[in-house]
Amino acid sequence: MGMALSAVGTVASGALSGAGGEAGRRLSERLYDLLSRGRGGDNSGSADSGSTRPTLPVTGPERTAAARHLLELARSSPEFAREVTEWVREASWLSPRTVPAVAHGASRPRMLPPTTAVFTDRADVLAWLTALLDEEGRPPGAPAVAVLTGPGGIGKTAAAVHCATELRERFPDGVLFADLKGASAATALQPSDVLARFLERLGVPPAMVPGDEARQRDLYRDCTADRRIVVVLDNAHDDAQVVPLLPASPQCLVLVTSRHRPGRLVGEHGARPYPLGPLSAEDAVTLIRRVAGRDRPTAPDAVVRAVVDGTGGIPLALCTTGAGLAVRHQLTWERVAQQLSARNRGHDQGGTAVRAADGQGAADPVRLVQDAAYAELAPDRAAFYRAVAVWPWPTVTVLCAAHAAGVSEDAARGLLEELARAHLLEEAEEERYRFHDLTRAHAHALAETEDGHGRMAAAVRRVAVAHLRLAAGADFRVMPLRWRLGPAYRGLALPEHRDRADGKHALAELRAERENLAAVVRAAAHHGFDDLVWQLCEAMWSLHLLLGFHAQWIDTHLLGVEAARRGAQEFGDPRAVGRMWTQLAFGYMGAGRASAAADALAQARAADRGCGHHRGEATAVEALGLLRLKQWEFAAAQRCFEEAQEVLRRIGPGEDGWADVPRATALLAHHIGRAQTKQRQFPAAVARLNDALAQFRRLPGGGDTYNAGRVYMSLGDAHLDAGDAEQARVCLDEAVMAMTEAGAGLQLADAVEARARCHRLSGRPAEEAQDLRTAAARYEANEDRIGLTRVRTRLAELER
Incomplete structure (x- = not known):
C-alpha cells in the first residue's frame, strides 16, 4: 500500500506541473487507464463519460482511494498484477531523488564563496560553533542551527563563510550557500527560489524539481536526510524565510546570518543566537x-x-x-x-x-x-557608482552597468573593476558584481540627491530595454516557431547555418540572467514602464516553460497583467492583457494550482474576445484544453480544442495571427487526437493524428519535423492503447527518425525508450535491449539522470 500510495502521489503531483516530461505524462495517462478498470466493465468505449470516470487524485483521501483501487485490481488477476507492479516500479523512478551521499558519484555541492584573504579574528565564533556541535544533549533528530546576528557591515557573512570553511572536514557531503537578500522585504528571496537552486545542486535534474514550495520542501528534506552538510543562509530577513530551508538530518549544521534576532527559530527549532560586535x-x-x-x-x-x-x-x-x-x-x-x-x-x-x-x-x-x-572618486567614477545603484539588482553585470550609466561595455568593465578594488563593489563571479546592501543604499541615496528621480528612472529604462533585447533574442533562439507578441521581436532571424546546440546555449543564457530579469521586471513596474514590463514577461516565456521557477513566474506575470491592463487603457496593445493572463495560467499549472489556472484562462479569453483578438482567444481556449487533459477530463479537453479551431477560422487573410493559423491548426488536431485516444475512440484518434501529421508536413519551410515526430509518438501511444504493439513500433520508428533529424536529444531518447516497450510487449528482448542502450546514451548525453537510471534499471533486469 505504501509503495502504491507513493507512486500515485508522485504521478498525480507531476501531472499539472509537467514534471517528468513525456514519461510523466504517459505514467499519468496509464494511471488513468488502470483506475478505469473495474469501473466501466472492460474499459471499452468512452471512459470519459458517466460516473465511472476516474478523476485525477489531488487530495490525500483521493490518492489513498486510488492506491487501494490499484491493489484491488492487482489481486483480481495475474495479468493486472503485472501491469500494476510495472506501473508502480516505473512511477518510482519518476520520483525525483539524489544519489545517496555515500555512493560513488554522489552530488556533493560546494556552493560556499571563497574566504577573504584578509579575514581577521572571530576565533570566538568558531570556538562557539565547535562547542555547539560537540555539545551533549542536543535535541535529537534536528540539525544544529546557529544564528549570527548584528548590524549591517559587522562582518556576519565573512564570519559565516570562514567558519563553514574551517568546519567543512566535519561535513563531507557538501556545503549549500544562499544569499537570501533579506535587507528588506522587497528584496528578500522566496524560499521556493532557494529550494529549487539547492535541489539542483543536490543532484535533482531541473525538469524534476517540483513547482510548488511544499513539495520542494519535502524533496529537500528527503535529499538531506542522510547527509552531513553545512547550510549557510546569509542575510535572512525573517524566520519565515529560513524555516523551509532547514535540512532534515541531525548531522547537518545550519548557519544563519541576520540583522534581526530570531524568534521562531529559537523557540521552535532550537536555534542558538550569537551577537557579533565590532572588532577589538x-x-x-x-x-x-x-x-x-x-x-x-x-x-x-x-x-x-x-x-x-x-x-x-x-x-x-x-x-x-x-x-x-x-x-x-x-x-x-x-x-x-x-x-x-x-x-x-x-x-x-x-x-x-x-x-x-x-x-x-x-x-x-x-x-x-x-x-x-x-x-575621493573622480566625477565620472562617482556618476557611475550612483548609476549602478538605482535599483537593487541581484548582480551587477557589464550589460547592466553599461546601460545604467550610459557608457560602453568596455568602459563599464573597467569602472566595475575600479569600484571593486576600492571595495565599493565585490566580484561575485567573472564579470558579475554585487553591492553590500549598505553600500548600495549609500549610492542610491546619493543618486536621489545628485541625479534626481528623472535620471534614475531613465537609467532603469535603459537597463530594462537592454535586458528585453537580450531576453527576446535568446527566447527567439530557444523557440523560434512560437507565436509571440511585442515589437522586441521585430527583425529577429536565425542564421542560415545555425549550430544545433544554439537553442540550448540560448536557454542557458536566459537561465544565467533569470534573477536579474525578474528584478528588471519589478524595477520597470515600479517606474511605470508598462510597455516594457509585459514585453519582458513575454520574453521570459521559454525560460519558464522549459525550466519552471514557478514562484518567480507567477510574481512577474502578475505584474505583467497589471502593466498590460494599464497600457491597454492608455493606447497600448490591448492584446497583451490576454497574453499575460494565459502565460500566468501556465505558471499556476506548474505550481499545481489548477483552479487559479482555470480562472486566469477565463480572464484571458474575456480580454481577447473584448478586443477582438482571435489568435489570443484561441490560445487561451487551447490552454484550457491542455489543463483539462492534465486533469483527465478528456471529453472537456476535446471540446476546448475544437472550439479553439472555430476561433482560428475567424482569422482572415492579413489579419493578426493569419500566418500562424496553419501551425496552430495542426497543433490543435494533434491535441484532439490525443484526447480521443484517451477516450478510446481509436479509429477517430488515428485519423485525426494522421491529419495533424499531414498538416505539419505541409507547413512552409519544409514542414515542422519536430512536431511531426511528436505526432508519430502520439500515434504510437494510440496503437499501444489499442493493443497493437506492432503498428505502434512502426510509428515509433518514424518518430525516431524525425527526432534524429530535428536534433531533439531528449525527445529522441523518449522515442527510443517507447519503442523498447513495444519490443518488450512483442517478445523481442534483443531489440528491446538495443533500444534501451541507445536511450541510455541519449539520456546521458543530455544530462537526464532520472531517465538514464530508469532505462539502465530495465536493461539490468533484462540482462539477468
Missing part, C-alpha cells in the same frame, strides 16, 4: 593594515588607530577605508584620519554626517567611511 582595536588595526597592503608606506600606530577609531571597528568600514588606501597611493593615513574626524564632527560641509538609527547621536561609521571614499 588590535584586530581592527590588523585588518586595515592587511587590506591597505604592504606597499603602503608605514604610518605611526597612533595615526592608524585614529583611522580605526573613525571606522568604529566595523569590518565593512575598515575594508572600505583600507581599500581606498590600497588603490589611491596619493592618499595618506593622516589625510584619512582627518577626513573621518572632520566628518564625525560634522565639520565637512560637503559631507552628509548621518546619525545612527538608535537615536543616540553617534555618527554611523560605515556611512562616514563611504562618504570619505565617495569624495
Whole structure:
C-alpha cells in the first residue's frame, strides 16, 4: 500500500506541473487507464463519460482511494498484477531523488564563496560553533542551527563563510550557500527560489524539481536526510524565510546570518543566537593594515588607530577605508584620519554626517567611511557608482552597468573593476558584481540627491530595454516557431547555418540572467514602464516553460497583467492583457494550482474576445484544453480544442495571427487526437493524428519535423492503447527518425525508450535491449539522470 500510495502521489503531483516530461505524462495517462478498470466493465468505449470516470487524485483521501483501487485490481488477476507492479516500479523512478551521499558519484555541492584573504579574528565564533556541535544533549533528530546576528557591515557573512570553511572536514557531503537578500522585504528571496537552486545542486535534474514550495520542501528534506552538510543562509530577513530551508538530518549544521534576532527559530527549532560586535582595536588595526597592503608606506600606530577609531571597528568600514588606501597611493593615513574626524564632527560641509538609527547621536561609521571614499572618486567614477545603484539588482553585470550609466561595455568593465578594488563593489563571479546592501543604499541615496528621480528612472529604462533585447533574442533562439507578441521581436532571424546546440546555449543564457530579469521586471513596474514590463514577461516565456521557477513566474506575470491592463487603457496593445493572463495560467499549472489556472484562462479569453483578438482567444481556449487533459477530463479537453479551431477560422487573410493559423491548426488536431485516444475512440484518434501529421508536413519551410515526430509518438501511444504493439513500433520508428533529424536529444531518447516497450510487449528482448542502450546514451548525453537510471534499471533486469 505504501509503495502504491507513493507512486500515485508522485504521478498525480507531476501531472499539472509537467514534471517528468513525456514519461510523466504517459505514467499519468496509464494511471488513468488502470483506475478505469473495474469501473466501466472492460474499459471499452468512452471512459470519459458517466460516473465511472476516474478523476485525477489531488487530495490525500483521493490518492489513498486510488492506491487501494490499484491493489484491488492487482489481486483480481495475474495479468493486472503485472501491469500494476510495472506501473508502480516505473512511477518510482519518476520520483525525483539524489544519489545517496555515500555512493560513488554522489552530488556533493560546494556552493560556499571563497574566504577573504584578509579575514581577521572571530576565533570566538568558531570556538562557539565547535562547542555547539560537540555539545551533549542536543535535541535529537534536528540539525544544529546557529544564528549570527548584528548590524549591517559587522562582518556576519565573512564570519559565516570562514567558519563553514574551517568546519567543512566535519561535513563531507557538501556545503549549500544562499544569499537570501533579506535587507528588506522587497528584496528578500522566496524560499521556493532557494529550494529549487539547492535541489539542483543536490543532484535533482531541473525538469524534476517540483513547482510548488511544499513539495520542494519535502524533496529537500528527503535529499538531506542522510547527509552531513553545512547550510549557510546569509542575510535572512525573517524566520519565515529560513524555516523551509532547514535540512532534515541531525548531522547537518545550519548557519544563519541576520540583522534581526530570531524568534521562531529559537523557540521552535532550537536555534542558538550569537551577537557579533565590532572588532577589538588590535584586530581592527590588523585588518586595515592587511587590506591597505604592504606597499603602503608605514604610518605611526597612533595615526592608524585614529583611522580605526573613525571606522568604529566595523569590518565593512575598515575594508572600505583600507581599500581606498590600497588603490589611491596619493592618499595618506593622516589625510584619512582627518577626513573621518572632520566628518564625525560634522565639520565637512560637503559631507552628509548621518546619525545612527538608535537615536543616540553617534555618527554611523560605515556611512562616514563611504562618504570619505565617495569624495575621493573622480566625477565620472562617482556618476557611475550612483548609476549602478538605482535599483537593487541581484548582480551587477557589464550589460547592466553599461546601460545604467550610459557608457560602453568596455568602459563599464573597467569602472566595475575600479569600484571593486576600492571595495565599493565585490566580484561575485567573472564579470558579475554585487553591492553590500549598505553600500548600495549609500549610492542610491546619493543618486536621489545628485541625479534626481528623472535620471534614475531613465537609467532603469535603459537597463530594462537592454535586458528585453537580450531576453527576446535568446527566447527567439530557444523557440523560434512560437507565436509571440511585442515589437522586441521585430527583425529577429536565425542564421542560415545555425549550430544545433544554439537553442540550448540560448536557454542557458536566459537561465544565467533569470534573477536579474525578474528584478528588471519589478524595477520597470515600479517606474511605470508598462510597455516594457509585459514585453519582458513575454520574453521570459521559454525560460519558464522549459525550466519552471514557478514562484518567480507567477510574481512577474502578475505584474505583467497589471502593466498590460494599464497600457491597454492608455493606447497600448490591448492584446497583451490576454497574453499575460494565459502565460500566468501556465505558471499556476506548474505550481499545481489548477483552479487559479482555470480562472486566469477565463480572464484571458474575456480580454481577447473584448478586443477582438482571435489568435489570443484561441490560445487561451487551447490552454484550457491542455489543463483539462492534465486533469483527465478528456471529453472537456476535446471540446476546448475544437472550439479553439472555430476561433482560428475567424482569422482572415492579413489579419493578426493569419500566418500562424496553419501551425496552430495542426497543433490543435494533434491535441484532439490525443484526447480521443484517451477516450478510446481509436479509429477517430488515428485519423485525426494522421491529419495533424499531414498538416505539419505541409507547413512552409519544409514542414515542422519536430512536431511531426511528436505526432508519430502520439500515434504510437494510440496503437499501444489499442493493443497493437506492432503498428505502434512502426510509428515509433518514424518518430525516431524525425527526432534524429530535428536534433531533439531528449525527445529522441523518449522515442527510443517507447519503442523498447513495444519490443518488450512483442517478445523481442534483443531489440528491446538495443533500444534501451541507445536511450541510455541519449539520456546521458543530455544530462537526464532520472531517465538514464530508469532505462539502465530495465536493461539490468533484462540482462539477468
